[in-house]
Amino acid sequence: MALSDLNPVERNEEGIAAVLGILKQRLGERFQTGEAIRAQHAHTTTYIPTQAPDGVAFVETTAEVQEIVSACAAHRVPVIAFGVGSSLEGHTNAPGGGISVDTSRMNRILAVNPQDLDCTVEAGVTREDLNRHLRDTGLFFPIDPGANASLGGMAATRASGTNAVRYGTMRENVLSLTAVMADGQTVTTGKRAKKSSAGYDLTRLLIGSEGTLGIITSLTLRLQGIPQAISGGVCPFPSVEAACNAVIATIQMGIPVARIELVNALQMRAMKTYSKLDYPESPCLFVEFHGSDAGVAEQAETFGAIAEEYGGGPFLWTSVAEERTKLWKARHDAYWSSLTLRPGAKGLSTDVCVPISRFAECVTQTEADIAEMGLVAPIVGHAGDGNFHVLVLMDADDPKEIAQTEEFVARLNMRAIGMDGTCTGEHGIGQGKVGFLRHELGHGVDIMRTIKQALDPLDIMNPGKILPGAGK
Structure with a gap:
C-alpha cells in the first residue's frame, strides 16, 4: 500500500480551535498542546509519517472521557484514544488533527x-x-x-x-x-x-x-x-520448513503447548549477538509447556521426539525459572535485536496469519520472496496458531526502498489471503493495512461501514482507520 492510499481526513479548523479552548479551561495542566508531546502521541513504529493531534488530554475518569467526546461531537472534531503507543499500523495518528485521549492515568x-x-x-x-x-x-x-x-x-x-x-x-x-x-x-x-x-x-x-x-x-x-510447573527450551532445525512441519505435527497431536515460537536463521543470528544466546544459527522453535511437574516433563519429551522426526534437535529444556526468563526475554527483544542487522535502518513490522496446514508453505514462500528481492527481513512467528511477523529493515529516506518494501508487504498480504488467511493476525488494520481489507472481506467492508455510520455518524472516532476510502 502506498502512502498515497492513506485515507485523507479534512481538518475542521474552527471546531478544533473551539475544542482546544474548552479543554484548556476544563483540564488545565492535564491538557497539553506542546509540539513534542503531540508528536509522541502520534508515535508510530511504521514508516507512515507522524500525523500529530492538536492536543493531548490526560484523562482520569470515564466522566472526563464523556465530556471530551461530547465536546468533540458538538464541534465535529476527531478524537483518538491512546494507551501506551505500542501499536504498529499508525493507529494513533491524527490525519485530520483533533484530540488524543491518553488513558494512562486511568490505571486503577x-x-x-x-x-x-x-x-x-x-x-x-x-x-x-x-x-x-x-x-x-x-x-x-x-x-x-x-x-x-x-x-x-x-x-x-x-x-x-x-x-x-x-x-x-x-x-x-x-x-x-x-x-x-x-x-x-x-x-x-x-x-x-x-x-x-x-x-x-x-x-x-x-x-x-x-x-x-x-x-x-x-x-x-x-x-x-498460575501453573504448578513450567518447562521450556529451544530446539534447532535444519530448515524453516522442517520447523514448521514439527509445529503442525505438535498441534495436530493435541499436545497442550503454551507457547511455540518460530525464529528463522537470520533472526537467530541477531538474537545470538544481542541477547548472548548460545544456540546454533539456524531456524529454531522456542517452546513452553504449562501444567503439573509430570505433565510438563512428558510434554517436553514428546515434543523432542516429534522434533527428531523432522531432523530437529537436540531439544534442550529446563524448568528453572531464571533460564526460561532469559529465553523469553530474548524472544521479546527480537525487534531490537533485528535492528542490529542493518544499523541505521528503520524496521517495518508486518504480520499475517494462515491456517496451520498452510503455515510451512507460507513461511517458506515468504523467505524465497525476501531472498529474491534482496531484503534484510528476519522472521519470527507465533507458530502454534499460524501467525508470523516479518521485520523489513529499510532506509526510510530512500523512495526506492520504500516502494520495494511496499511491494513485498503487498505480496505477503495477498499470499496469506490467497491461502484463506488474513492480512493481519494481531497488528490490526489502522492505516497501514487499509488497502487489503476489501481483498480479505469483500462485501463485509460495506457492512462494517454501515455499523460505523450508525454508531459514529459524524466520523469523529479515530477517522481514517480500518475502513478503506470510498470506492476502494
Missing part, C-alpha cells in the same frame, strides 16, 4: 474476584502491572503481546501474542467492557457471567474496533491459575 484495578477467576480494571492498566498485582492470588492474565501494552489498547486492537495457542486472544479473554461512544454516552457490554446469549455481542464488536466506534475505559477480564 477496580476488583479482583479470585473465586470467579476474573477482574475488572481501568483501560490504562498495563498487563505487567496487572500481573504484579495478581501474583499473590495465584492467578495471572495470560495475553502477552510482548510490549507492556495497556489492556484497553490490547482490547481495541484485539491483541494476542506468544501464549495465544493455549489461552486465546483478547477476544476470548474479555468478559465485558465499558466504553464511551461517539455521542458521549457510555455503554457496558455485559456482566461477569462466563457466557450469555442476551442479544448482540457488543463486547466482541468493540474488541478490535481500534477506537473507531468508542473509547474503552474499563474491562472485565478472564484470569488463569
Whole structure:
C-alpha cells in the first residue's frame, strides 16, 4: 500500500480551535498542546509519517472521557484514544488533527474476584502491572503481546501474542467492557457471567474496533491459575520448513503447548549477538509447556521426539525459572535485536496469519520472496496458531526502498489471503493495512461501514482507520 492510499481526513479548523479552548479551561495542566508531546502521541513504529493531534488530554475518569467526546461531537472534531503507543499500523495518528485521549492515568484495578477467576480494571492498566498485582492470588492474565501494552489498547486492537495457542486472544479473554461512544454516552457490554446469549455481542464488536466506534475505559477480564510447573527450551532445525512441519505435527497431536515460537536463521543470528544466546544459527522453535511437574516433563519429551522426526534437535529444556526468563526475554527483544542487522535502518513490522496446514508453505514462500528481492527481513512467528511477523529493515529516506518494501508487504498480504488467511493476525488494520481489507472481506467492508455510520455518524472516532476510502 502506498502512502498515497492513506485515507485523507479534512481538518475542521474552527471546531478544533473551539475544542482546544474548552479543554484548556476544563483540564488545565492535564491538557497539553506542546509540539513534542503531540508528536509522541502520534508515535508510530511504521514508516507512515507522524500525523500529530492538536492536543493531548490526560484523562482520569470515564466522566472526563464523556465530556471530551461530547465536546468533540458538538464541534465535529476527531478524537483518538491512546494507551501506551505500542501499536504498529499508525493507529494513533491524527490525519485530520483533533484530540488524543491518553488513558494512562486511568490505571486503577477496580476488583479482583479470585473465586470467579476474573477482574475488572481501568483501560490504562498495563498487563505487567496487572500481573504484579495478581501474583499473590495465584492467578495471572495470560495475553502477552510482548510490549507492556495497556489492556484497553490490547482490547481495541484485539491483541494476542506468544501464549495465544493455549489461552486465546483478547477476544476470548474479555468478559465485558465499558466504553464511551461517539455521542458521549457510555455503554457496558455485559456482566461477569462466563457466557450469555442476551442479544448482540457488543463486547466482541468493540474488541478490535481500534477506537473507531468508542473509547474503552474499563474491562472485565478472564484470569488463569498460575501453573504448578513450567518447562521450556529451544530446539534447532535444519530448515524453516522442517520447523514448521514439527509445529503442525505438535498441534495436530493435541499436545497442550503454551507457547511455540518460530525464529528463522537470520533472526537467530541477531538474537545470538544481542541477547548472548548460545544456540546454533539456524531456524529454531522456542517452546513452553504449562501444567503439573509430570505433565510438563512428558510434554517436553514428546515434543523432542516429534522434533527428531523432522531432523530437529537436540531439544534442550529446563524448568528453572531464571533460564526460561532469559529465553523469553530474548524472544521479546527480537525487534531490537533485528535492528542490529542493518544499523541505521528503520524496521517495518508486518504480520499475517494462515491456517496451520498452510503455515510451512507460507513461511517458506515468504523467505524465497525476501531472498529474491534482496531484503534484510528476519522472521519470527507465533507458530502454534499460524501467525508470523516479518521485520523489513529499510532506509526510510530512500523512495526506492520504500516502494520495494511496499511491494513485498503487498505480496505477503495477498499470499496469506490467497491461502484463506488474513492480512493481519494481531497488528490490526489502522492505516497501514487499509488497502487489503476489501481483498480479505469483500462485501463485509460495506457492512462494517454501515455499523460505523450508525454508531459514529459524524466520523469523529479515530477517522481514517480500518475502513478503506470510498470506492476502494
